[in-house]
Every structure is written in C-alpha cells, then in structure tokens.
Amino acid sequence: MPRTADPQRRTELLRAVVAYLEERGVADISLAPMAEALGTSKRMLLYYFGDRGELVAQAMAASRPNAGEIFDGVASADDFVAAAHTLWRAITRGRQRRSVALLLQVLSLAITDPDTYQPYADDAVTVMLDPIAAALMGLGFEKADARARATLVVSGLRGLCQDGLVTGDRSRVDAAAELLIAAAVAP
Template structure:
C-alpha cells in the first residue's frame, strides 16, 4: 500500500469518526479538516472533491456496520437473532452508523448524490449481513430473505422514531412482537 493510499485510508477513518459524531447534513471541510489534524486542501488532495469524501465516509461507516453484524455471536434461533440484532443496532458504534445511514438515506430520497448511490450500495451489503445472521440462526436463505425484508423495514422505522421517545415502554413490546413475526416468517408459517 502506498503512503498516499495509507494516508487516504487514515483520513477516511478519522473523517468517518467525525461525521458519526457531528452528522452529515451540515458537513463543512474546514471544521472537519481542523478536527482531524489536516487542512481542507489536503482533504481535496486525497479525495477528488467533497462528494468523494462523503461517499468514502458513508462506505467506511457501512464497512463498520457490516463488520459489527458479522462479528455477532451466532444466535441460537431466529427469534433470538432479532433481539440480538436490535440490541446491537441500538448501542455503540452500530447505533451511530445506523443514524448516519438514516441521514444519508433522507438526503438520497431527494436525489442528492453521492448519498442515493452509496445508500443503494449499503443496502445490498447490510441486507446480506442480516440474511447471513438469520440463516446461521436456523432457517433457509429464501426464508431469511423474506424475514429480513420485514426486519429491516421495521428496524428502519424504529430508528426514525427512536430519537423522539427513547424511553417508550411500548418499544420493548414492539421488538418482542417483531421477533415473533420474523421467526414465523423464517419458519414459513402462514
């Protein structure tokens, strides 16, 4: 790996950490550069433009999210897998990565690039990781794909609502109900 590539990777990691902390919508190169110990000119040397930097940050965040899911211990059954995935998705780095994804997806809905393209790429990788986790918990790939369609859409809706009332006691019941529903789909019970 060349020094330039290594430096770019280091800057990408630091920029991702910054964006996970401060958000994407008001991202400005100068404050970002100052926070990570470089200049905006050096960022533009290593990244073609701000859009290239944003796309790289989003891909780095996706890499981290997928790695977190793939690092989860195997769940003993599909129902437990849903509970494990929700617990992981709502804590630590994965929670921050999910929030960044929601922010990028919202911008992508308005056709903003690179958000729309990178979110589409992220969706493919994220769903593959979820499907693999559900398959490992004891169902077929076809059933897991159906189950993950329900799981992912519900998780995304809950991520949108979570900041509004994080202490809502109904949330725990909803996660339990989702676990039951996903387990039913994964078992192909109709």
C-alpha cells in the first residue's frame, strides 16, 4: 500500500525549494545536489513534485503574489491604481521580491530553451495577466484594450523590477511605476 504524502512536509519542502532556487537560480538545477542541500533525497523531491519541471512550476506558483486576490473587487480607476500599487509593493518590497529574479530567469530561459521553460513562462504571465485584464474589463474597457493595458502593467512592472535589480535606483524605478500604473487606466 503506497504511503500518503505528508502535506506539512511538502509545504516545508516547497518553501526550501523556493529559497534554494531564488539563491542559486533555475538554469542548471539538478535534483540530486538540490536534495542534498535541502537535507532530503532526489527520490523525495520526485515523490512530492513529480519532476524537475513541475518542481519549478510549483516553486514559481508558491512564490508569486496572488493577482486574482489583489485585483478582486476593483470597482473604480482609483481601486485599480491602489491594487496595482499593492502588486508593485509585493514584488519590490514584500516577500515576493526575491522571486522576481526567479521569474526573470524562467522568462529568459523560455527564449533559449522553449521546450523546457515555455510552459512555465506562459503560465507565469497568464496568472498575472488574466485577473488584471478582468479588473479592467470590469471598469468598462473592451476585452482587447483591457488585455493590452494588463500587458502594460504586467510586463511594465516586471521590466521595472529588472531595472531596479540591475541598477538599484529605487526612486527612479518607483517614479516610473507610478507613471505606468496611471497610464494603465488613463482614457
């Protein structure tokens, strides 16, 4: 009879995997060294996460802000701006700020190794884009316009995160984020 997975152990292991990937990156991950560093075995990583790709996908999902939750209930342009500021703070100052580097790596790897990373990159974009576009449609923007504006927010803020990570110029990047967020709901 197969053993039932321990959800608490899985949660703890997922947190450790996220920290490991944030520190070491995803490009050359190998499960055996990761398992050793985490005090477990490759077999246990496979047991809890399936395969290397699924492990990366679950680590990304566990480390990103919940855009659906952040943009839920947006009923006005001011609500949208406030939600976008919440997202910006989460990815630049909140607990998700370290995961932005992980996301940027996966997006870059999707360009050079699409067979491995494209599905994870697509998912990372979609889970942010869809709830933001839905909020904009709720404000009266047509679907195509809402998706374009949501793309401005998602890709724009992500690019500004990268700029901030590279340059360390927080005040300039924050000012640019303010402009970008305002542009997303401008008529």
